Amino acid sequence: MSSISLACSSSNRTWVVFTCIYRSLCSRMTKLRFCLIPFFVLFLCWNLLSSSDDWITVFERAALESQESWIETDNIEEETVPACSLRNTVNKDNNNKKHFKFKVPVFQWRGTFTHATFEKLQTSPLPYGWKELDHDVIGKTLSLLWHSSTSRLFERNTSHECVRCAVVGNGGILRGSGQGKLIDSHDYVFRVNGAIIKGFEKDVGTKTSFYGFTINSLKNSLSAYHEDGFTKVPRYPGIRYIFIPAEIRDYVMVAAAIQGVPVPSGLDEGDSPSDYFGDNNEFRMLHPYFVQYVTNRFLNSPQMEMYRDLYMPSTGALMLLTALHTCDQVSAFGFITDNYKDFSDHYYDKVHRELVHYANHDMMMESLLWKLLHTQKVMWLYQREIKKG
Structure with a gap:
């Protein structure tokens, strides 16, 4: 149910993942950026020829979660909800749950x-x-x-x-x-x-x-x-x-x-x-x-x-x-x-x-x-x- 996948083709999604990961690495490891370029070029080319949406989704999700990993507060307990709650519907679907x-x-x-x-x-x-x-x-x-x-x-x-x-x-x-x-x-x-x-x-x-x-x-x-x-x-x-x-x-x-x-x-x-x-x-x-x-x-x-x-x-x-x-x-x-x-x-x-x-x-x-x-x-x-x- 990724918002990116709603609007983009497989190759466009790959480019989004590529840019997200590359920007993240560049901001943290400036000295490594040039040696990483060949790897990511090969990564991008391989994905343009691949139709594995599940594989792309894994990296797409990883990019998002790396950006937001600090948002959740571990000591907050999830609210108890009644049987009618949409949260129960969400939790029954692995993609929604993620x-x-x-x-x-x-x-x-x-x-x-x-x-x-x-x-x-x-x-x-x-x-x-x-x-x-x-x-x-x-x-x-x-x-x-x-x-x-x-x-x-x-x-x-x-x-x-x-x-x-x-x-x-x-x-x-x-x-x-x-x-x-x-x-x-x-x-x-x-x-x-x-x-x-x-x-x-x-x-x-x-x-x-x-x-x-x-x-x-x-x-x-x-x-x-x-x-x-x-x-x-x-x-x-x-x-x-x-x-x-x-x-x-x-x-x-x-x-x-x-x-x-x-x-x-x-x-x-x-x-x-x-x-x-x-x-x-x-x-x-x-x-x-x-x-x-x-x-x-x-x-x-x-x-x-x-x-x-x-x-x-x-x-x-x-x-x-x-x-x-x-x-x-x-x-x-x-x-x-x-x-x-x-x-x-x-x-x-x-x-x-x-x-x-x-x-x-x-x-x-x-x-x-x-x-x-x-x-x-x-x-x-x-x-x-x-x-x-």
């Missing part, structure tokens, strides 16, 4: 901020790490997320409770779908970006438990979809806001929001967080480890190489992957399906708009991943055919 790592921390808080973690994350840029970020800024923000509850989305009532989550994207497939009641029947509902509900209750439901965003996507949504009805961020009793740390401004906004003060510096200087979140103080923040892990394991697109400073999984993808690592059963609504061109970009579009593919996300790779996980019964993906004629 990709899913449920010990990787999903959220960051004061307890995750250590000197060792800071040093390791200094090697990766946002949103995958803290490269070139000020220690005091990160430390101050995470010190405000002081309670261990901020490391979790919710508390289970019992170990046998089956937690069902719906993740609602904004795809046009939901317009006229009549899925509102089914969405609301879930224990928790995730929404993202321009999550317009008024006027679309029958199709998208009314419940919102978690709202995920970056500050950039939040502000862009308020600007781009204002005329469509997205005039403010969802506000409901008990709602929890999930920050994706794509930029330093996300850390600065979280700190200001928790303290109830205007943003002191940066692009959002002077903003009042209460204008966005009201008096709510329930904030969560994805861990850079988690963003790095799900990107490497599931959505390691070629665009990551071509547009290294831009690429990251979409907000919807990160929320869906968050749900898959925290909930027992996950249903996805409003995400791209095979026939996405039959629908408008968003369910609230007043006129039909084609989905635009930008360099910062690989929407097609994401759609392939959802389809695969649906087929493997790890999650359920809402799909719909348009009746023609």
Whole structure:
């Protein structure tokens, strides 16, 4: 189920493995790089003539695991889950079991901020790490997320409770779908970006438990979809806001929001967080480890190489992957399906708009991943055919 194998041919995968291993060696053993070149040239040529996908997969996996070997914390016990949990489905499939790592921390808080973690994350840029970020800024923000509850989305009532989550994207497939009641029947509902509900209750439901965003996507949504009805961020009793740390401004906004003060510096200087979140103080923040892990394991697109400073999984993808690592059963609504061109970009579009593919996300790779996980019964993906004629 490798993300690379979803998008690349056998020879392209071999090249990815070659470059990963070679870069890793070069960074550690500069003196050996020239003597290793002939070996790797022979290695590459041999693989171009070979059709052994299993052999390639072994090296591909080794490259990924060498990059992430320090992410898992050995002293964290895997959570006990009920019989209904998707984790049991994952563990029955050897390939899935090797990709899913449920010990990787999903959220960051004061307890995750250590000197060792800071040093390791200094090697990766946002949103995958803290490269070139000020220690005091990160430390101050995470010190405000002081309670261990901020490391979790919710508390289970019992170990046998089956937690069902719906993740609602904004795809046009939901317009006229009549899925509102089914969405609301879930224990928790995730929404993202321009999550317009008024006027679309029958199709998208009314419940919102978690709202995920970056500050950039939040502000862009308020600007781009204002005329469509997205005039403010969802506000409901008990709602929890999930920050994706794509930029330093996300850390600065979280700190200001928790303290109830205007943003002191940066692009959002002077903003009042209460204008966005009201008096709510329930904030969560994805861990850079988690963003790095799900990107490497599931959505390691070629665009990551071509547009290294831009690429990251979409907000919807990160929320869906968050749900898959925290909930027992996950249903996805409003995400791209095979026939996405039959629908408008968003369910609230007043006129039909084609989905635009930008360099910062690989929407097609994401759609392939959802389809695969649906087929493997790890999650359920809402799909719909348009009746023609």
